[in-house]
Amino acid sequence: MVQTSEPKSDRAVGRQGNGQVDQQPRPGRPTLRDVALLANVSFKTVSRVVNNEPRVRAETAERVQQAIRELGFTRNYNASSLKHSLSSATIGLVIADVANPFFAVIARAVEEVARESDHLLVTVSTAEDAERERDVIEALVERRVRGIIVVPVSHDHRFLRRELEHGTAIVFLDRPPARLSADAVLLDNVGGARQAVDHLLAQGHRRIAIVGDRLDVYTMAERYRGYQASLDAAGLAVDENLVRFGCHDTHDAVAAVRELLLLPEPPTAIFAMNNRMSVGCVEVLAGLDRPLALVGFDDFELADALRLPVTVVSYDVEDVGRRAARLLFDRLAGNRDAPKSLTVATHIIERGSGEVRPFSTSVQFDPP
Amino acid sequence: MVQTSEPKSDRAVGRQGNGQVDQQPRPGRPTLRDVALLANVSFKTVSRVVNNEPRVRAETAERVQQAIRELGFTRNYNASSLKHSLSSATIGLVIADVANPFFAVIARAVEEVARESDHLLVTVSTAEDAERERDVIEALVERRVRGIIVVPVSHDHRFLRRELEHGTAIVFLDRPPARLSADAVLLDNVGGARQAVDHLLAQGHRRIAIVGDRLDVYTMAERYRGYQASLDAAGLAVDENLVRFGCHDTHDAVAAVRELLLLPEPPTAIFAMNNRMSVGCVEVLAGLDRPLALVGFDDFELADALRLPVTVVSYDVEDVGRRAARLLFDRLAGNRDAPKSLTVATHIIERGSGEVRPFSTSVQFDPP
DNA sequence: TTGAAAGCGCTACCAA
């Protein structure tokens, strides 16, 4: 079906020369031994060639290379790393969902750093399920990944202490470890949420709704604290009718916003607690005659190209991923300092939706 | 720093009972042997417990479990899988870039299927670089992943024939194998592009620009063929000034569209060849007074919430990923049929931007 | 420059 132009000579396994073990080509993948047999050298010599060790005669090496090509031999890395126990040149990334752009960007940044260090990345999703978190981490440890970057779901990470002691590096991302001391890269969630809500208050809003995922997710709890603190500082009480948690995805957020709009006293502004929530809000708000104010936590694609460009609390997502990965490889390189926790600052990007005033009808509907 | 409530009794390694080898706890991860020593059984028995094999006395099993917990033992999966040679319960996914929503959704779908089969997923990016493609595939093979789903970049996959023969399942996604016969899940690229351009022609457009990535990427070439065929059928020639290839990301697309608008005879419509291009186009078009028609290949988030909702050529992305993964696991389950190639159909979703007429000024600017 | 032997952590097979 497909023509190959590779040289086909010397196809027999036991070679013509001396009377070596002329055995059948075994089924399955060729091993060092198969190559050795074909090249008529000891399998240790093949190992040397495969690992580019110096003390091999050029002529011998060439013969071995030829045999490797002929057989399509590829070194079994799992077997190699059985020796130096650790290793595997693989790291793990545990996130909630790759299809969420936040995590997707994190994954790319981490993979990029991993690649620079010649490591492969195994990405697994938890879907915010604590049990699944344990399962996937276990699976990663079983494969002896050298390190794990985890966006944690559970609230007790003592089970990871053993792994740390056993030499697996672990870095927490976006959310801190619970009941464990370990490296972490976090955001200023409380501060960012305060920025958002303060901003809306400054425009004169008093009925500010909040739309988010489960409150037992760390970032949600923190951002809610920021929301509360902001209202509190303004002398306002939290109106439970305006608080909508439990939205897992944009669909849920759409439903939540629709409900909010049907309230006898609807909000004049919304604080969307992450990029999924913001997108959900926009889906609804885009259809309204009169604009509602909106500030979202996390920037997102096309936020600036919408009918009413969305004001967001932003930060460098890629940097978050990169920093976590660097911390990890730093540990793998032998760093034994006390666990470090970095907090990345946020800043607000005003685009229009956050500057809408309550009940305003003359708002600018087109981008500048 | 962190308190543990785990039982700490029997901490010594050689137990109190008979005079067994009372050796030092070795550094590094505990092995079957360490557990056996502590539980005072043979390490084969520990192996049985770890693998839930039936013939172990409950009492013995409990003692072993206790030792496992005490030591924080985790089975070394790489060592296990050395036996049944293949295995590793891992598959690979080779894509261009996880941060591209198309690939992110594919990755999620593939991971989901993998998880159902208790497999882990290693995701690697090629950044559309053929050399990197070979490198990462090699890295995956070295780790003996059982199968690989690849969105190929290179134009010669003969090097994979050996891997197929050696038992590694390979499924091509989005782009077909070149000089190799293998499973594939593709889109109707030519047909989809024709739908898009025919649609624009039907609105009366005659100057239809096309914005895309490198023409040597299969999907781009195919979609361009569709563009050509559509124009050809309408008796129109391709105007090279309106053809903009070489856009890797949204930024490049933005620049390309800006250039197009500065043309002495600018286009009245644009065909964006993938989701990245569409987003770039929207970024520019959102700022214009007079709308330009736009049809994009690939649906994308918020396309319906934009000032001028975007008409797209759509299809079920998740399904594409799922089908590829199912094909792969089907092979791993032993299916030896001739390679299969599936083509997923596309359909147009009219949202407004594709229904803009040339030079129209009275276009509906708000969503219904 | 090359090879032989031991062993990484585990499972398979057979014996007790």
Add this chain to the structure above:
DNA sequence: TTGGTAGCGCTTTCAA
């Protein structure tokens, strides 16, 4: 129900 032995594919140490 348990344990011993061999060996997966490779690297390491030492000898030739």
